[in-house]
Amino acid sequence: MIILEFKAYGNKKQYKGIDEAIRTVKFVRNSCLRLWMDSKGLTKYDLNKYCKTLAKNFPFANDLNSTARQAAAERAWSSIARFYDNCKKKVPGKKGFPKFQKHCRSVEYKQSGWKLSPDKKSITFSDKKGIGKLKLKGTWDLWRFDKKQIKRVRIVRRADGYYVEFCVSVDINEQLEPADATIGLDVGLKYFYTDSRGDSEPNPRFYRTGEKRLKFYQRRVSRKKKGSANRKKAINRLGRTHLRISRQREEHAKRLARCVIRSNDLVAYEDLRVKNLVKNHCLAKSINDAGWYQFRKWLEHFGKKFGRVTVAVNPSYTSQNCSQCGEEVKKSLSTRTHICKCGCQLDRDHNAAINILKRALGTAGHVGTWILDPFACGDLASTLLGSDQVEQAESMKQESPRL
Template identity: 80%
Template sequence: MIILEFKAKGKESQYSAIAEAIRTVKFIRNSCIRLWLDNKGTGKSDLSRYSKILAKEFSFANELNSTARQAASERAWSSIVRFYDNCKKKVPGKKGFPKFQKCARSVEYKKSGWKLSPDKKSITFTDKKGIGKLKLKGTWDLWRFDKKQINRVRIVKRADGYYVQFCVAVNEKEEIDSTGKTIGLDVGLKEFYTDSDGNSEPNPRFYRKNEKRLKFYQRRVSRKKKGSSNRRKAVNRLGRQHLKISRQREEHAKRLARCVIRSNDLVAYEDLRIKNLVKNHCLAKSINDAGWYQFRKWLEHFGTKFGRITVAVNPAYTSQNCFDCGEVVKKSLSTRTHACKCGCELDRDHNAALNIRTRALSTVGHTGTRILDPNALGDLSSTFPDSGLVEQDRSLIKESPSISGRGVSISKGFF
């Protein structure tokens, strides 16, 4: 499954119709959440039926395509299921109790409510919202896929305009030659990552480099009168700058992950809990700027695509243990050199990368992601980050061409 994304070009009246459709989706989702709160034992089928009731009661809801209303109720149920799963798993901290949505940015159609042109360079939305025909700008070729392969179509609002996403059911696995190499990766803040061969990749620090510009746009927002059109324009300009940074970070992670996966048969990395790491307010900005999660996500995707083994290991003591003798050498974050009494002297990150690779090789690998305990051997359970019903199609996040003037960008997930 892949997601193809195109920049949508239309008139202002069409953009207003899209915004109205998005508001209707938000209304249906929030109404379903309210039904669940007020009625104990409400299930998925109850929410689906309730979306039909809302269409009969409200004319603006009836104007939206029926499959789009169903998708809105499914979103509500997904948030409920995620909350139940987190409670059953006893996830520490907040469990993600379903909340009313304040700002919606997308409307999703299933098999109906839209029609592609014969040349597949434009799409027409046929419901009563009045969106009409939108031109598709991008470098993907939709003509290569049959309409039956397109499971869902989604319109997404971003700071720089509207985009149309197509969820296409295709098998994109690719066979490549074996390299016979294994590698361990230790991500960091000084260097983006250091591998077990001693090579390192510099940290681009996209946010830090653009922070001065962001502050300039933020000051312009603060000077404008609340509710004015000038403030709305300033907020949009700030949002476009943030969007540019996030795209740079995503493209950087994708490029490196693809190169690493194609060059090695087994790739090992740390199973870092980013949510816990950013609680350190001294390092939170730098950790978020590094984009470790994006890098891991792309490693797993390309590992599946090219049939490589990706292994996530327990990060405990990978920096403290000596790779040569196994002795614990305690060191602070400021200590960048690992020096053991056995005579082993390495860069701190290089030593950690070697330990990560050793832990990954201590068990039978398999294609996918595995969490390994340093004191246990054998098959352990496979886990994927952010798994759950609400993220059921996150595995659909696939490659896209670089950001260009034609408006093609990376999708962050179809749901």
């Protein structure tokens, strides 16, 4: 499954139609959630049936394509199913009780309600929202795929415009020659990662670099009158700056992961829980700026694509234990050099990377934490295709055409 993304071009009337469709999706999703809260024992099929009731009672809901309404109901059910799963698994802390959506940025169609032009350079939406024909601009070749392979079409609103995404059912596996190499990776804040061979990749710190510019645009937003057109323009400019930084971070993680996977038969890395790490408010900004989560997802994606082995190991004591004799050498975060009685003297991260690789080779670990058939950026896809519409898909951009 791959995601092909195109920039969409239209006029102001069409953009208003897209915004109206997105608002309707939010209304349907929140209405389904309210029905579930008020009634007991509802299933996903009951929510789908409720979409027809909403269409009869509200003309603006009837103007939206029926499959788009069903996709909105599936978004509500995915949040409900996730809450049930967390309760069954007895996840510590909050279980993620479903909440009403305040901001929605996308509308999703299934295999009806849209039609591609013969040259595949434009798409026409046939519902009554007034979206009509949108021009598509991108580097992907849609003509290679049959319409039956396109399972879902999505319109996403971002700070820099509107995008159309196609979820295409196609095999992405590629076979590579064996590299005869294994590697362990230890991610950090000083360096993006240090491998078991002693090589390190610098941390680009995209957010820290652009933070001065972000503060400038944030001040401009705060000085504008609330509700004014100038404030909306300032908010849009701030949003485009944030979007640029997030794209830089994602592209950096993607390119590094692809290079690492293609060069090694086995890649070992720490099974970190970033959600818990960012609870340290002293390091939260730097951890989020590093993008370890994106890097790990792309490692597993390319590992599946190229047939490489990716292993996530328990990170406990990988920095404290000596990679040569196994003796525990306690050190604080400020101690950057590992010195052991056995004579081993290495950089702290290099020592940890060797321990990670040894642990991966000595134990099974676990492979493939995430399901890697996601829809693209923006809001999460309503469901994973082929999962009986229960499981929530992760949000991840697909490879750029340059790769």
